[in-house]
Amino acid sequence: MSTAISRTYEYRGHHIEVSSFNTGRWNAEVVVCGPLTDEKPHLEIIRSHVSAELAERAAREWARRWIDLES
Secondary structure (H helix, E strand, O other), X not given: OEEEEXXXXXXXXXXXXXXXXXXXXXXXXXXXXXXXXXOOOEEEEEEEEOXXXXXXXXXXXXXXXXXXXXX
8 A cells, every 4th residue: 555645634633534545446544633622533534536636635624624614
């Protein structure tokens, strides 16, 4: 499993970490941490994209929607 992209973002006070990896198709792991909370980070795997960039973008957009729904 090779990692191509690993980036961090801030959105509405939340910390988003995205790492894409190749398992035959590009997938991305996204971790969302809330602002100054003791809650466990939320982890999701976004699956099956044709490039690392598309997997990373899909994971980032998923995290933003999740934050919007949880806020």
